[in-house]
Amino acid sequence: MTTRALLTISLLALAIPAVGQTFRGGINGTVNDPSGAAVSGATVQAVNPAMGLRRDTVTSAAGDFTFPDLPLGDYQVTITQSGFDKVLVEKVAVEVGKVTGLRLALKVASQSQAVDVETSGVVIDTETSTTNAVIPNKAVQDMPLNGRDFTQLVKLAPGVNGAGSINGARTMQNNWQIDGADNNDAWHNAVAVNQGGVSGVAGTLLPIDAIDQFSVQTNANAEAGRNGGGSINMVIKSGGNAIHGS
Numbered sequence: 001m002t003t004r005a006l007l008t009i010s011l012l013a014l015a016i017p018a019v020g021q022t023f024r025g026g027i028n029g030t031v032n033d034p035s036g037a038a039v040s041g042a043t044v045q046a047v048n049p050a051m052g053l054r055r056d057t058v059t060s061a062a063g064d065f066t067f068p069d070l071p072l073g074d075y076q077v078t079i080t081q082s083g084f085d086k087v088l089v090e091k092v093a094v095e096v097g098k099v100t101g102l103r104l105a106l107k108v109a110s111q112s113q114a115v116d117v118e119t120s121g122v123v124i125d126t127e128t129s130t131t132n133a134v135i136p137n138k139a140v141q142d143m144p145l146n147g148r149d150f151t152q153l154v155k156l157a158p159g160v161n162g163a164g165s166i167n168g169a170r171t172m173q174n175n176w177q178i179d180g181a182d183n184n185d186a187w188h189n190a191v192a193v194n195q196g197g198v199s200g201v202a203g204t205l206l207p208i209d210a211i212d213q214f215s216v217q218t219n220a221n222a223e224a225g226r227n228g229g230g231s232i233n234m235v236i237k238s239g240g241n242a243i244h245g246s
Contacts, residue, residue, distance in 0.1 A: 025072060025094040026069060026100070031081075033084070033106055037063075038063030041058055042081035042106070045077070046077050047078070048070075051071060051073065072096060077102065085108075095132075096233050097217055131158075133217075135216075140212075154216055157216035174229040175232065182226075184226070211234060
């Protein structure tokens with residue numbers, strides 16, 4: 001191979017964009033009027049009271065909006081548009097690796113008023129083809145785990161057998177992450193943290209109290225990448241405006 005060809009291949013390799021990964025969640029949705037037509041240009045605001053975080057956007061010509069890569073927690077979503085009543089949606093849950101969808105219809109304003117809506121648990125996720133089983137914080141803290149080992153949590157998700165195999169794949173084909181960072185052992189291709197070290201003593205232990213959410217994804221998008229089995233995401237607790245801990 002000539003020097004010119006090698007140089008060309010090197011430049012093409014450098015030009016390949018990096019694939020973005022996120023361990024967070026998101027909110028998207030559509031805003032319509034009473035007739036079902038899209039409401040464009042509406043102001044949409046997402047607020048996380050616990051963190052004091054606020055995001056703003058406007059609906060597109062198709063009435064769509066999206067808030068990607070949000071920190072985990074409960075959000076208040078407010079929609080305002082001239083000529084319509086303001087809508088406030090309470091307790092919109094953002095979970096690890098999951099996009100929460102909202103379908104909202106604005107009412108024509110007869111007088112200045114606000115409509116409060118409280119969301120309920122999503123029974124069927126129509127936004128993605130990903131199967132995402134989220135183990136909430138209470139289950140993480142209360143579940144009796146052998147050796148206080150967080151890797152045992154994977155067995156609480158559907159499609160996982162007693163050995164930790166997801167949908168029939170080998171256990172070494174799972175992709176482990178902590179806060180979006182790689183947590184795979186480069187030699188055994190297994191989970192790195194909490195892995196048995198010398199004489200079975202783990203070299204690194206992660207306390208259960210530090211875990212906020214634990215999720216197991218199957219049929220994930222390409223951004224999950226790396227291994228063909230399940231994608232296991234774990235998020236560490238973060239700070240907020242209220243004192244919390246154990």
